[in-house]
Amino acid sequence: MTEHTVTSYEDELKFIVRRISEMGGQAERMVEQAVAALMRSDWDLAQSVVADDVLLDAAQRDLDERAIRTIAKRQPMAVDLREIVGAIRISNDLERIGDLAKNIAKRVIAVHDHSQPVQLVRGIEHLSELALVQLKEVLDAYGEHDHLRAMAVRDNDEQIDAMYTSIFRELLTYMMEDPRNITACTHLLFSAKNIERIGDHATNIAETIYYIQTGEQMEAERPKGDTTPSLVQQGSNLPPAGPEG
Amino acid sequence: MTEHTVTSYEDELKFIVRRISEMGGQAERMVEQAVAALMRSDWDLAQSVVADDVLLDAAQRDLDERAIRTIAKRQPMAVDLREIVGAIRISNDLERIGDLAKNIAKRVIAVHDHSQPVQLVRGIEHLSELALVQLKEVLDAYGEHDHLRAMAVRDNDEQIDAMYTSIFRELLTYMMEDPRNITACTHLLFSAKNIERIGDHATNIAETIYYIQTGEQMEAERPKGDTTPSLVQQGSNLPPAGPEG
Numbered sequence: 001m002t003e004h005t006v007t008s009y010e011d012e013l014k015f016i017v018r019r020i021s022e023m024g025g026q027a028e029r030m031v032e033q034a035v036a037a038l039m040r041s042d043w044d045l046a047q048s049v050v051a052d053d054v055l056l057d058a059a060q061r062d063l064d065e066r067a068i069r070t071i072a073k074r075q076p077m078a079v080d081l082r083e084i085v086g087a088i089r090i091s092n093d094l095e096r097i098g099d100l101a102k103n104i105a106k107r108v109i110a111v112h113d114h115s116q117p118v119q120l121v122r123g124i125e126h127l128s129e130l131a132l133v134q135l136k137e138v139l140d141a142y143g144e145h146d147h148l149r150a151m152a153v154r155d156n157d158e159q160i161d162a163m164y165t166s167i168f169r170e171l172l173t174y175m176m177e178d179p180r181n182i183t184a185c186t187h188l189l190f191s192a193k194n195i196e197r198i199g200d201h202a203t204n205i206a207e208t209i210y211y212i213q214t215g216e217q218m219e220a221e222r223p224k225g226d227t228t229p230s231l232v233q234q235g236s237n238l239p240p241a242g243p244e245g
Numbered sequence: 246m247t248e249h250t251v252t253s254y255e256d257e258l259k260f261i262v263r264r265i266s267e268m269g270g271q272a273e274r275m276v277e278q279a280v281a282a283l284m285r286s287d288w289d290l291a292q293s294v295v296a297d298d299v300l301l302d303a304a305q306r307d308l309d310e311r312a313i314r315t316i317a318k319r320q321p322m323a324v325d326l327r328e329i330v331g332a333i334r335i336s337n338d339l340e341r342i343g344d345l346a347k348n349i350a351k352r353v354i355a356v357h358d359h360s361q362p363v364q365l366v367r368g369i370e371h372l373s374e375l376a377l378v379q380l381k382e383v384l385d386a387y388g389e390h391d392h393l394r395a396m397a398v399r400d401n402d403e404q405i406d407a408m409y410t411s412i413f414r415e416l417l418t419y420m421m422e423d424p425r426n427i428t429a430c431t432h433l434l435f436s437a438k439n440i441e442r443i444g445d446h447a448t449n450i451a452e453t454i455y456y457i458q459t460g461e462q463m464e465a466e467r468p469k470g471d472t473t474p475s476l477v478q479q480g481s482n483l484p485p486a487g488p489e490g
Contacts, residue, residue: 058293063461069331075320083335085313092337176424182417188437217306234415 009074014086016067017143020094023138026052027094028132030101031198034130038109038191039121048107056098063091079212086212090142093124093208094202095133100194100201113221120174123167124188127195131162134202142209150209153202154218160199167192254319261312261332262388264341269384272296273377275346276443280301280373282353283436284366294350301343308336317338324457331457335387338446338453342380343444345439352432365419368412372440375405378446381454388456395454398447399463405444411435 030049037045067084072075076084134153141149168189175185207218275294282290282392312329315321321329379398386394413434420430 027282031409050265064330072320072322072326075317077317081288081317083315085309088330088333089337132419167248175420175427182420182427185422186417186431186434193435207389219379 003191009076009080010135012070013083013084013241014240016063016070016084016232019059019063019066020090021139023063023091023094024135024142026056026059027097028135028139029193030056030098031104031128031132031135033085034101034104035125035195037105038111039125041108041111044109046105046108048101053098053102056095058160060091064088064146079093079215082212082215087242089207092170094206097198097201097210100198103166103194104191107191111184111191112166120167120170120185120188123170124195125162127160127163127167127192128198130163131195131198131202134160135201136206139208142205142242145209145213147210147213150206150213153206157199157203162197164192166198254315254321254325256309257315257319258328259316261308261329264304264308264311265332266384266388267333268301268308268336268339269380269387271301271304271378272342273384274347274483275301275343275381276440278331278374279346279349279353280412280440280448281371282350284358284370286353286356288353293352295347296408298343298347301340305336305340312488324460327460331453334433334453334464335450338449342443342446345443351435352436354430356432356436365412365415365430366414368408369433369437369440372405372408372412372437373443374445375408376443379405379444383447383450383454390454390458392455394481395451396463398451400407402444402448405441409437410442 018067030052033052034049035044036042037049067088071081072083074080134156137156138150138153141147171185171189171192175182210216210218275297278290278297279294281287282294314334316326316329321327341421379401382401383395383398386398415439416430416434420427455461455463
């Protein structure tokens with residue numbers, strides 16, 4: 001990446017926003033490649049994802065320092081300040097999406113050499129597609145300063161949660177049917193959880209976009225499909241139990 | 246909590262630092278109570294942890310806004326600016342520790358009514374003790390502006406990773422021995438993972454303290470006990486496979 005000579009506050013802000021877009025593209029690619037590596041048991045691809053995570057971490061640190069320098073030098077107020085603080089938060093979420101992709105990549109070796117039930121692997125692939133759509137949508141909403149689009153991303157997170165819950169139950173059933181599936185399914189379980197959390201980070205980014213644009217926090221209590229019920233239905237006894245947070 | 250009339254930059258900073266300490270205490274308590282609830286299958290305690298998380302989330306948002314207002318109003322430079330940006334990052338880590346405690350609490354209902362192997366439950370309790378020591382240490386290091394103590398916290402994270410790896414393997418073995426253990430063990434597996442991640446957040450806080458004090462980032466590449474080997478030892482076939490990220 002070529003260094004940019006920063007001349008005005010406007011330029012610095014544009015530079016930061018562009019960097020976020022680049023980091024977002026990198027995070028998306030890492031998620032795609034990590035899931036592809038898991039599907040195909042592709043060690044080389046998995047290792048390249050692990051290597052890319054180092055770059056994304058460095059990009060986040062660089063963006064942080066640049067944003068802080070800009071705050072110190074330009075002393076922005078109101079929406080300008082929120083834009084920069086928002087960039088710091090979003091780069092944090094993107095870095096963590098990269099970590100989650102790396103975690104999935106690291107499981108490739110662990111899952112290899114174990115039989116993987118095709119429909120479950122498909123399920124995880126489909127879950128990752130949903131998460132990637134969310135990520136793409138929220139990055140577009142960021143680029144377009146569109147907080148309504150960001151709100152829609154948050155609302156869609158329920159779909160990911162619901163599909164994760166269904167995959168969780170299937171994986172447990174599969175483990176119970178044959179103990180030889182346990183090791184592979186455990187790793188698929190954590191991979192599914194990592195993907196579900198990528199969706200949560202897309203939601204966080206959506207909330208940050210809303211905050212940047214409006215100066216308000218989205219109300220905290222989003223209805224969550226997979227969580228509240230289990231603490232309410234104390235008497236119920238669903239086999240197997242839901243996945244939880 | 247009574248509102249504090251802020252009169253000077255020094256006062257605002259003190260107020261923010263005190264708030265971080267309060268949030269830290271709250272996060273510690275939530276982790277303790279979540280693990281206690283898991284050990285004793287205590288639904289009421291689990292529900293109070295879930296309720297506390299709403300308060301910690303609100304405290305984080307409040308601290309964020311206060312910190313941003315301070316930056317905008319006081320335009321601090323160098324270490325003062327890092328102190329405030331650091332507080333934003335630390336409150337983010339504390340909020341996430343609260344989320345992880347909440348996740349553990351939510352599993353209490355799922356694990357209940359399933360037989361739990363005593364030695365594994367003890368293992369998780371011990372893992373949480375290690376994580377709580379890390380959290381307490383890093384909060385003390387923050388209060389005392391002691392970046393050397395913070396570095397020690399980061400170095401100790403390896404112990405948590407190693408113990409988590411051992412618990413992971415034991416849980417898998419136990420699941421293989423008897424499929425009726427699978428549901429409970431899966432939830433214990435995720436609980437152990439949540440605790441291991443609490444350790445990671447203590448490490449993040451340690452790195453932020455170092456950054457506040459020195460203006461430098463700790464080098465990114467901490468040797469991690471549980472991760473690199475599995476991508477290197479491609480030919481090995483350890484049963485059961487390591488836990489990964």
